[in-house]
Amino acid sequence: MRKGLLRIAWRASSVLLVLAVWEGISRSGLVNPRLFPGLGAIGDEFVSLFTTGLIWEHLGATLIRVAGGFSAAAIVGILLGFVMARFALFGRLFEPFFSATYPVPRVAVYPIFVLAFGLGHLSKIALVFLECLYPIAINTYYGTRAVDRQLVWASQNMGASPRQVFWKVVIPAASPHIFAGLRIALPVALVIAVITEMIGATEGIGYLVAYAAASLSRAQVFAGVLVIAIVGFALDRAITLARDRFIFWQRPGVAIG
Amino acid sequence: MRRALEALALPLSVIAIWEVLAAAGALPRYVSRPSAIGAELWQLARSGDIVEHAAVSLYRSMTGLLIGALSGIVLGLLSGAIRPVAIFFDPLVAFTNPVPKIAILPVLIVWFGITDTSKIVLIAITTFYPCFLAAYAGVRQVQPAWIWAARNMGARADQVFLKVLVPAAMPHVVGGLRIALALAFILMFASEAIGTAHRAGLGFLVIFAESGGRFDLMLSAIATIGLLGFAADRLLLVAARRVLRWQPEVFRA
């Protein structure tokens, strides 16, 4: 019993330590108290964000951009990955392009998007789309190529038409990889949305936090960061759950025989 | 040979079409044209302006990357090898990992102002995560048989760590480094574009040029960022290939 409690305490220790240190610094007067709002002040700000309804307008805007860019990238990316895998020529044309430009920070073209689409949703959705496209397309491409040849042969052996082979075998077999791509892309969508909002926007969570920093409402900055953290966490949970439901056969099972 | 040509086919045709359309006046001004961008880049390189900004940007990003990667890799390797260390760090890392680290930037600006420090800290924190996670995973997937064989041959715990776990985890670590490198460049740009009061760096240059309507300059700066990111990644791959000579397959993104 004691060992169990000790384990839990040790596990939570790092998180508690950080919180304790934080509160300590805040109260000690060592640092300018305005730079280090206490946990209480942050908590108050956090709550007021919700009670004043301020948060919904901004959070909503950010989520629209995340959802819009991500879903567009998912549709186009998966299709593109399939085409690249199915038609070797496409693969040879596009794959080196993707690999080469992967490490290039595509965020840098955001100002061009702003010039083209303005400061509203579209420029941000466009960048989110561009960024998310990469992991989704590449993972779909590799996943489709990696489908076990014997699975395809077995289905053909059993009389499946090319269409049936594609829908009933290739897609399920490639889905773990496709999901891996989606899982990488979702947090990217959030990061990019927040970045673009901090660089130039009129609403959005990123804008809110940047504005709060600029107008010296420090506790609000931390409260806003906390909101972003929660959103990021929630999205990660969501996609993990989705994955577990879809790719159920890869969860380790106990052999019966 | 043919593959190299095919690989270049897409980018070259895009550039060619771009140039033609721009010359015909079919494209908006802010997209400019490859020839103009090239000329501007050449000028900037000769006069040394862009080199200054590039140097500042690289200083920030590489310093941050160094700190983040080093701490991430070391702590990740140790966490993978020593259970109590893992138990300590795991909740912290797992909980904060899904948080987009860019959100910290305003906090850092509050504390350190718009300086190099806030940028370096941001990049260090951000690059810590992929390196930590990769190193941790790399150690965890080491086959028990290897460890047992080492012990069987008389290796001490620290020898097992340095001579078995670390080399075996290297492929994963390199993968993490690649992601970290890409993130370093992204955040370098983002932090410079947001905190433009600090008037230096390629990210700043892009925003500055854009607000002044100097599109050639803007696109040159963007191109420079892209080239640097690409070159850095290639360098990393070359270094990785040497370290991972024993691996059958070249590393993939």
Added chain:
Amino acid sequence: MIVEVERVSKEFVRGEQRVRAVDDVSLSVGQGEFVTMVGPSGCGKSTLLHLLGGFLEASSGTMRVAGNVVSRPGPDRGMMFQDLALFPWRTVSGNVGWALEVQGRPARERDEIAERYLQLVGLRSFKNAYPHELSGGMKQRVALARLLAFDPAVLLMDEPFGSLDAQTRELMQEELQRIWSETRKTVLFVTHDIDEAVYLGDRVIVFTARPGRIKADIQVDLPRPRPIEVKKSTAFFDHRNHVWDLLRDEVLRARAEESA
């Protein structure tokens, strides 16, 4: 003759290298015969099976099954793959009934047939389990049930028991033998295991080392039905040694080529 192979060759080209896997092989198999094929590693016996299955194209020669020229895969030549190729995202029952599904048979009929064949291989109570929950031997039986369920005229089996432990393998051999006596299908069975080849087959075909040619075509006149105890008889021993002697030279030759 239900299976006719006439002077078939297969060459693989990998960049600069040309590898002749199968060289001028001719073979005839009658309805209901169980033919086993043995040979050293890399001798092309699996390749021949894949050619008959229509997954690979022959470089020269023709193959006919039930009078039709072989050109593409199809359910008339059911194949059991080395890695089984069970669909991990479908249940056991879903896998067994899969061929019937793509042929458009109604669900009730499919379930009925699937159950029947699962009963045959002794796995009826696992029909709702998923492949990853099963042991190696059980997966084998599911693959076998799936194969039989769409009633192919010819069965092509590519080292199906290769990955099983020795004990399970013996049980599976006996099981296969029993099922075959009930259904009397035409079978072409590739294996490394000489004992297995002699135990299961009416004929044992011995391949040479690469490039694969037929070295010998041996009649196995052991009585049927063949319980597993047959393996203890002198007659079995004689057949087995005969095959091994023929094979030994080829195995050594293949080994020498590797170290050349």
